[in-house]
Amino acid sequence: MPPDLSETLSQSIRAWSGVECPNEAAKLGLNDFPGLLKEFEALRGTMVFEDEPSSFEAALLAEKEPAK
Numbered sequence: 001m002p003p004d005l006s007e008t009l010s011q012s013i014r015a016w017s018g019v020e021c022p023n024e025a026a027k028l029g030l031n032d033f034p035g036l037l038k039e040f041e042a043l044r045g046t047m048v049f050e051d052e053p054s055s056f057e058a059a060l061l062a063e064k065e066p067a068k
Helices: 003-015 026-041 057-065
Strands: none
Touching: 003 026
């Protein structure tokens, strides 16, 4: 990622949340954003409403661990 994009992301995070990058690892983590955005963009249009849980409760039940 170009350094200017990393700095732009840092400034945006600072402006929206008031949070500074706490360390070098956090700054390096910003390098993942362009790839993540491309992956999300590739998913656009692949899910339909029926693929999503109809309610929060349905989502909880779908992920419930089996009783022991």
